[in-house]
Amino acid sequence: MDAAQALADLVEISSQIESAVLADTEGSVQASTFGDDAKASAVAKEAIGLLRDATGPGGEPSQVEIAFLEGSVFVVRDDERVVAAITGREPTSGLVFYDLKTCLRLAGEQPARKAAADAKRRSTKRKDEPEADDGEG
Amino acid sequence: MAKGRVAAAVVAVGSVAGAAALWFRRAGKSKERVEVYYADGSMVTFAPDSEEAARLFPIGRRILSQARS
Numbered sequence: 001m002d003a004a005q006a007l008a009d010l011v012e013i014s015s016q017i018e019s020a021v022l023a024d025t026e027g028s029v030q031a032s033t034f035g036d037d038a039k040a041s042a043v044a045k046e047a048i049g050l051l052r053d054a055t056g057p058g059g060e061p062s063q064v065e066i067a068f069l070e071g072s073v074f075v076v077r078d079d080e081r082v083v084a085a086i087t088g089r090e091p092t093s094g095l096v097f098y099d100l101k102t103c104l105r106l107a108g109e110q111p112a113r114k115a116a117a118d119a120k121r122r123s124t125k126r127k128d129e130p131e132a133d134d135g136e137g
Numbered sequence: 138m139a140k141g142r143v144a145a146a147v148v149a150v151g152s153v154a155g156a157a158a159l160w161f162r163r164a165g166k167s168k169e170r171v172e173v174y175y176a177d178g179s180m181v182t183f184a185p186d187s188e189e190a191a192r193l194f195p196i197g198r199r200i201l202s203q204a205r206s
Contacts, residue, residue, distance in 0.1 A: 019204050034204070043201050050196045065172045066197030069206075073197045079144075086204040090168070098172075108172030 003030035006107040014099040016092065020085040021047070022107060025077065028108070047075045047084035065093055076100040081107055171197070
């Protein structure tokens with residue numbers, strides 16, 4: 001599943017999420033629900049800044065929730081990606097975090113599977129290739 | 138006599154309204170918080186008046202306003 005499909009599934013499954021953006025850990029947007037690249041990029045960069053500023057004795061956090069009276073901000077990261085989401089007021093935090101982690105996992109599935117398939121293909125190809133021309137000359 | 142009763146009623150109503158306003162304000166504020174989860178499984182909650190929340194709340198507000206603009 002690619003990043004856009006993972007994010008589309010997220011907002012379809014989670015009725016609490018108003019909008020979301022999926023980016024790599026450098027802030028490059030991979031998918032968003034905003035329909036505006038500049039806005040998606042700005043939100044992704046702020047989300048990464050939030051994780052950086054929330055770094056404490058336990059290192060950089062894996063998840064952050066900021067709850068305001070008018071809504072909440074959720075940011076979840078893994079080794080390769082960051083997903084940030086906006087919800088209405090008083091969301092069910094556990095469910096939102098679960099859905100965001102699922103989104104990250106799904107977004108990461110395709111590259112891992114593709115890499116494994118590519119590695120297998122390369123390995124098969126090498127076996128099929130004829131031996132080097134060491135018989136000549 | 139009647140003036141005294143009116144004054145007492147005004148004071149009573151004012152006190153109840155003031156207490157209710159204070160309660161609602163505090164109840165509302167207590168819902169604002171920052172929760173930070175670390176990879177080792179630990180979690181910290183920062184109250185709105187904490188130093189950490191003062192640093193993180195503005196970022197959260199910017200994200201919320203940008204997302205909803």
